[in-house]
Amino acid sequence: MIQIYTGDGKGKTTAAVGLAIRAVGAGKKVCLIQFLKGQETSEVKILESLDVKVFRFGGKGFVDPKKPLKEDVEEVKKGLEKAEWVCRGEACLARGSVTTDPYEIVILDEINVAVLFKLISEDAVLELIKSVPPETELILTGRGATPRMIELADLVTEMKLIKHPFNKGIKARKGIEF
Amino acid sequence: MIQIYTGDGKGKTTAAVGLAIRAVGAGKKVCLIQFLKGQETSEVKILESLDVKVFRFGGKGFVDPKKPLKEDVEEVKKGLEKAEWVCRGEACLARGSVTTDPYEIVILDEINVAVLFKLISEDAVLELIKSVPPETELILTGRGATPRMIELADLVTEMKLIKHPFNKGIKARKGIEF
Numbered sequence: 388m389i390q391i392y393t394g395d396g397k398g399k400t401t402a403a404v405g406l407a408i409r410a411v412g413a414g415k416k417v418c419l420i421q422f423l424k425g426q427e428t429s430e431v432k433i434l435e436s437l438d439v440k441v442f443r444f445g446g447k448g449f450v451d452p453k454k455p456l457k458e459d460v461e462e463v464k465k466g467l468e469k470a471e472w473v474c475r476g477e478a479c480l481a482r483g484s485v486t487t488d489p490y491e492i493v494i495l496d497e498i499n500v501a502v503l504f505k506l507i508s509e510d511a512v513l514e515l516i517k518s519v520p521p522e523t524e525l526i527l528t529g530r531g532a533t534p535r536m537i538e539l540a541d542l543v544t545e546m547k548l549i550k551h552p553f554n555k556g557i558k559a560r561k562g563i564e565f
Numbered sequence: 566m567i568q569i570y571t572g573d574g575k576g577k578t579t580a581a582v583g584l585a586i587r588a589v590g591a592g593k594k595v596c597l598i599q600f601l602k603g604q605e606t607s608e609v610k611i612l613e614s615l616d617v618k619v620f621r622f623g624g625k626g627f628v629d630p631k632k633p634l635k636e637d638v639e640e641v642k643k644g645l646e647k648a649e650w651v652c653r654g655e656a657c658l659a660r661g662s663v664t665t666d667p668y669e670i671v672i673l674d675e676i677n678v679a680v681l682f683k684l685i686s687e688d689a690v691l692e693l694i695k696s697v698p699p700e701t702e703l704i705l706t707g708r709g710a711t712p713r714m715i716e717l718a719d720l721v722t723e724m725k726l727i728k729h730p731f732n733k734g735i736k737a738r739k740g741i742e743f
Contacts, residue, residue, distance in 0.1 A: 388730065388741075392576055396722035397568075401583030402576035405608065406741070408586055409579065412607035413740025429590035430583065433615065491740075524741060541735075543727035544574035550721040552566065557719075562591025562669075563566075563584070563702060 389516055389525050389540040393499055393532035396546035397564075403494045403528050404430050410492045410524075411437050418442070418473050418490040422466045422497040422529075423450055423459070423506075428565045440490070442469050452504040463506040467515065470495055474519050493519070494526045503531025513539060567694055567703050567718040571677055571710035574724035575742075581672045581706050582608050588670045588702075589615050596620070596651050596668040600644045600675040600707075601628055601637070601684075606743045618668070620647050630682040641684040645693070648673055652697050671697070672704045681709030691717060 390406075392399040407417045418440045425445040435441055444466035446458040476489035501507050512527075516539045519525045527536065537543050559565055568584075570577040585595045596618045603623040613619055622644035624636040654667035679685050690705075694717045697703045705714065715721050737743055 390575075394725070397720060398570055398576060398580035398583075398722045398724065401587065402580040404583030404586050405576075405579030405581065406583075408582050408611050409606065409608040409743075410740045412609070412611045415740045428587065430587040431590070433586050433590045437611065537727065540728060541730045541733075542575060543729075544576045545725040545727050546574075546576065547572070547723040547725050549715065549723050550718060552719045555719075562588045562593045565587075 388521075388542065389519070390527070390542040391499070391532045391537060391540045392526070392528045392544050392546060393530055394545035394547050395530050396548040397551065398546045399528040399530070400496055402544075402546075403496055403526050404434065406526060407434060407439050407492065407494060408437070411439060415491040417492040417494070419494045419496060420466055420470050420473065421445070422463055422495065422501045424497065429562050442466070444469070450504060450506070455504060455506055460506050463501045466498075466501075467507055467511060470498075470515060471518070474515065474523065474525070476520075489520065489523055491522070492524045492526065494528070497529040498527050499529030499532045499536070501529070502533060502536070503529070509533050509535060512536065516540075566699075566720065567697070568705070568720040569677070569710045569715060569718045570704070570706045570722050570724060571708055572724035572726070573708050574726040575729065576724045577706040577708070578674055580722075581674055581704050582612065584704060585612060585617050585670065585672060586615070589617060593669040595670040595672070597672045597674060598644055598648050598651065599623070600641055600673065600679045602675065607740050620644070622647070628682060628684070633682060633684055638684050641679045644676075644679075645685055645689060648676075649693060649696070652693065652701065652703070654698075667698065667701055669700070670702045670704065672706070675707040676705050677707030677710045677714070679707070680711060680714070681707070687711050687713060690714065694718075
């Protein structure tokens, strides 16, 4: 099943992290692939300690959508390749699993933004979505999910910003926003 | 700071769980108070293993808003008292903390629904919100947050249902929805 969390409000990545925790609590195998994230956020160490496999792809700074660096494009491309590899179940063979059981939950965090910023093509992501086995739960997050992505998804939530303290000039806080 | 996650879409409780994980990852103390939940969901054991303090209040079945049981009303009342106790910092003394450091993150899961179903008064929740020390992050989840609750909050996200498989007759799945 395909889930998408999009929109301009807070809660997309955190909802995916919460889903990961719930799935781990039910004994499921979870893989989180982060796009456009150069630096580790506070939740990653905890997820790894719970045997969630985390891959991170991103340059050092924030991406300027008008002037993306070559490094940003390359990192997103590598992330997409990793996602394809995980979704095909090859990640399981590589990690020495006796069976080829794939990850049951695969989260592609901020991949929608990579499409919005044209760092990868919409078509490449649509192909990836179509290739996922039905028993895998694929979760895509980030603002800018396209109508064609939404068309392919089974569950879509728009996180709508009603109020945000950034609008009052309050900066992002460690342990809350990152 | 006060955060509210409301709306009819999936992702409200999971976003709060994700916030808890991020906060734990940053070394913060977190308390989760669940309303209207009679049964333990998959994420609770994981949260408890990470030293998140979890309190659960709810009857055995789903609450019928037209005919709430006496038990439902009593459980919500107990939950509110626990929330007040936690927000005042007394929970820390009770758990034998040397200092009176309060929980830094307090999550009141589904409390908005308790207000929507008139199991507690809006005024009681508004009073609670106002009583929270500024250094505490209070997070309220559930559909039905009222305009006055939103007015008091600093950050509000509406989780808007764009698509949901329940509408296609697919049932809630362990490890994904609960």
